[in-house]
Amino acid sequence: MVVVFFTYFALASIVAGVMTVALKHPVHCGLALLALLLHVSGLFILLNAEFLWAVQVIVYAGAILVLYLFVLMLLNLKTDDRYFHSSYRYFLAPAAIGSAYVLFLLMRSPFKGTKGDAPTVAVLQDGDTYAVGIKMFSDYLLQFEIVGVFLLGAIIGAIVLAKTPKPVVDKRDR
Amino acid sequence: MVPLSAYVAVSAVLFLTGLLGVLIRRNFIIVLMSVEIMLNAANINLVAFSYYLESMAGQLVALFIIAIAAGEAAIGLAIIIVVFRGKISTNVDEMNLLKW
Numbered sequence: 001m002v003v004v005f006f007t008y009f010a011l012a013s014i015v016a017g018v019m020t021v022a023l024k025h026p027v028h029c030g031l032a033l034l035a036l037l038l039h040v041s042g043l044f045i046l047l048n049a050e051f052l053w054a055v056q057v058i059v060y061a062g063a064i065l066v067l068y069l070f071v072l073m074l075l076n077l078k079t080d081d082r083y084f085h086s087s088y089r090y091f092l093a094p095a096a097i098g099s100a101y102v103l104f105l106l107m108r109s110p111f112k113g114t115k116g117d118a119p120t121v122a123v124l125q126d127g128d129t130y131a132v133g134i135k136m137f138s139d140y141l142l143q144f145e146i147v148g149v150f151l152l153g154a155i156i157g158a159i160v161l162a163k164t165p166k167p168v169v170d171k172r173d174r
Numbered sequence: 175m176v177p178l179s180a181y182v183a184v185s186a187v188l189f190l191t192g193l194l195g196v197l198i199r200r201n202f203i204i205v206l207m208s209v210e211i212m213l214n215a216a217n218i219n220l221v222a223f224s225y226y227l228e229s230m231a232g233q234l235v236a237l238f239i240i241a242i243a244a245g246e247a248a249i250g251l252a253i254i255i256v257v258f259r260g261k262i263s264t265n266v267d268e269m270n271l272l273k274w
Contacts, residue, residue: 006176010184017188017211021195026203033207036188040214043181047225049233052217052240059240064210064247071251072203075258088198099190103183111178116229123230132237135230143234147241154245161252 006046013039026077030069037061048120051129181222189215202257202264206250213243 016036023029041056123131136144188211195208217236224232258264 017191047221049221084198095194102186106179106183113227118230119228158248158252162255
């Protein structure tokens with residue numbers, strides 16, 4: 001059953017990603033990106049990461065994507081006839097060959113490594129949110145605070161950038 | 175049971191799709207969307223390794239990546255609005271003011 005869901009979410013997210021890159025109208029690209037984000041959140045559910053699922057739906061699909069769509073509607077872009085880069089064909093064949101090679105390497109790799117301290121049974125006992133919270137506010141407290149300061153800086157920067165500039169008054173005229 | 179390499183393969187395909195989008199699209203907003211695709215591919219990778227190697231660190235880093243993606247989207251879209259105000263275009267090819 002998990003395999004069926006994984007196949008669906010994986011294929012749907014890849015198709016949505018390709019559509020995001022390939023569709024012509026920017027709003028359609030935004031909606032394809034929304035489909036991609038929701039299917040990726042489905043993959044998170046399959047990996048026992050419910051908290052990340054919630055964050056993905058609320059923050060990514062709910063906030064970031066709406067910000068994108070706001071800007072798209074605000075600018076009211078008209079689509080060019082030529083919406084790909086002029087030499088995009090030169091990128092396609094190397095991309096296909098490179099991705100085939102990467103997939104070949106991935107399928108051969110065993111991905112062994114030392115196990116951490118959060119086995120699935122222990123995580124499922126108290127829930128994923130509990131495990132994330134305990135870890136975040138003990139070992140990752142400094143990074144958490146840094147991200148807070150980063151977000152404050154990003155907010156201030158966005159406001160300063162998007163503010164309507166004051167009309168320039170030449171001082172010599174006064 | 176889905177093998178770990180399947181998740182990593184999905185992540186690799188999505189990352190390459192995003193990279194291709196950054197390279198070939200001409201609309202700056204779509205380029206930023208392709209960056210979001212790449213960040214999502216990295217998130218899939220981190221969460222998959224976090225599950226299979228039984229460590230919580232991957233999920234935390236994925237959470238921080240989402241926060242950084244939010245900041246990046248805010249700043250990038252503000253830059254787009256500033257550029258659009260002056261030039262009435264979001265075409266990447268026409269943004270050459272900082273070109274050396």
